[in-house]
Amino acid sequence: MRTLLIDVWKRLTPWNKSADVYANDTDNAYPERMDRLINNSVTAKSAASIMLQYLIGKGYGEENDSLIVNKEKDLTLIDFADDIADDLVKQRGVFIHVNWNALYQISDFSVIPYEWCRIGKADSNDYAGKIAVSKEWLNPKRSDIQLIDVFNPRKKVIDAQVNKAGGWEHYKGQVLFVNMDTKLRYPLSRIDSVADDCDSEAQAAVYKNRLLRKGFFGNTLVVTRPLVEEGLEPGSKALIDAESERDRFQQAIKDSLGAENTGGVLCLEMDFAGEKLDDAILIKQIESKIDDELFEYTESSVRENILVAFNNLPAGLIKTNEASLFGNSGEAIREMKRTYWENTTKERNMLTSVINQLLEWSQDLSGIKVEPIKLTDDAGINYEE
Template sequence: MKTYLPQIERRILVRPNQTFGILNYDLDNAYPQRMLELVAGSPTAKDCWNKRAKFIAGNGFEEKDLGKQLVNSKGLTIAKLLKAAATDKALFTGFGIHVNYNANYKISSVNYVKFEDIRMGDTDSPDTIGKFALYNDWGRKTWKNIMRSKIIFLDKYNPDPEAVQQQVDAAGGWENYKGQLYYFNPEIDDYPLIEADSVWEDFETEAGIKVFNNREVTTGFLPSTMLFMQSRREEADNSRPDEAEQTFTNQPSQLEKDLGEFQGAKSAQKIIVIEYEDESQKPEFKPYTIQNNDKLFETTERSVEARIIKGFSVPKELINTEKTSGLSNGSEKKEAIREFNDNTAADRSELAEVFAEIFDRFHVDINSSGNWNIVPVPTTVADDNAGVRAGASINQLLLSDLPATNKIAILTYAYGFKKPEAEEMVSAEISN
């Protein structure tokens, strides 16, 4: 008996790019840039990314004054470097830190490098193997073409004095030496996927729902309609003095202008007048039925949101907390914080190890204790939740001697409960 296992297509393809001396980060060499755009268009994905970054950075280092230490001449502090590295690690699972040395082979300056700007050097080329290429527009968002002259190549992090000296000699002296790149990458000689790569299609779906809702509003929620007519009231005049140069430009007819102005959220009460000479020229509007998009999109939106949250491994109690009950005592959120602290403990430990590795070789002693531990987010933040404070007030209201009608009115207008919910809450309290 033969067993057939279907092949699963790889999420990214890594190919040598001899033109730029790099390994492409997917076929278009723009995987990180595409993921950033998708996350930016998805409110849930953006929220999950921010939550992961916050928990990975925690409350800073245990050494209170450590975060204020400067690490380069541009004013970068250790606290800012931690936040930047944690933000990249939360999405890309990796980060980059640029270091440079002085003549004593001590690290003299440290800089943050955006993870999406980093590409690995072509391993088949002796000139780029063991190096990393930095460029700020791999996705060609600003410029149409990548300028080879602006790509900066840095050596892989290696603090060994002999290795540093060899790199300095190859660069033509200390004045030409560009330093090294500490490239934290959970993969071995490969590019990493983003944290929630398995659900990136849901980012796009949620962004599409947002665009659909916007179009519904801008068209005044008008039903889909077909217009049948024999001839237009006024033909468009598309003749232009420069039409030979701009043949692609068309001018709308007066009817098209009127119909366009008739649509939109601000045009709901307008009246459009269409003139016709006889019955044969009378325009006919015929609506056609389509699926109930409201219900369909509502269901899709909920399922998409749930998958995105799961993809980022964020407890759902930490996302959209306004949907939680006002009567909550915060215990669910505290447990979620503990769970997420455990989930991100390895990330904080890895960051602490990297910072210890780099700054123990710094040209000045900025952490004499050698303690680089990062403080997790405290569970006490759940006690400051607005829902907890509101819950206490609602409990007092339900236990008060006010008439039931007054309680229902306060719950409805002051706290935003729906009337059936308020009535059920009051009746449940009375029965107790």
């Protein structure tokens, strides 16, 4: 018996000598690729939006939500939480820039776009002390790469970093890297295992769109006997008159068929046998080549796979057009919401823990501790109860 070994695609994180960072995949474009796949898939994009809401719940209370965590950017706590949740949902990791003051208190913090960040060189203990930040990683210039120290709240560490930077006025702060795949250098995206499904859903939409826009679907085929006799001298009045008459005839057919409401009219000339009118002209409607049943099965299959990747998001939370879901006073949909609140506990706790950790060391917000307000339905039922 012979065993066929299939080379399964794997995300790699090789050392990039030109940029002095660990690349996120061989082309160093993994985060951008995953984000694009999510945005191109209606199911993944909708699932990400719903999961984000379940991580934040109903916020942290009106007073806490409006707290300013970064005065320079006029960034509120709820917006900061939304930024963290977005990266945790899509990339399963987040990079947070933290600024310290001379009292060793956090003066402000904000999320750096995940796609901009890469891990710097590691020491003999496999510890990387720098995060490299750049808006362009396909062909980065050294001058465009900013190196920032990895988050460490110890005073001795901050002092050493400040001295090396040349004083507080030159200190760039630190970057807190939250990685949900602790055994990997970079976390795998939420959709890593269903990347092909996200692409399939997007390509199915593109395929159907092209058929409708550029294909023969909806066209009318009109076949007639040759309307211009063979052998007419090029440029002669007889040929010009004949071609003009053909153009008028074909336009009359298009007008009579109401071509403005269809895909168009295709006119074809060929020899026919017989003398009857039916033998002289043929009109045929070209039907759609889209296999609705095949597409329905394919789209349903990829949709289910994508929803599983988002912590088993119940399909009913995205598409609830089935009357049965609203029977029994909506008990089915309420149960879905309760279940998904439980399914997202790990990510929600991580988000809350990160925020409270930063608030604890904050200059103006220390002593404040937040907890997401649990989601409830219209009947006031708590999903976690």
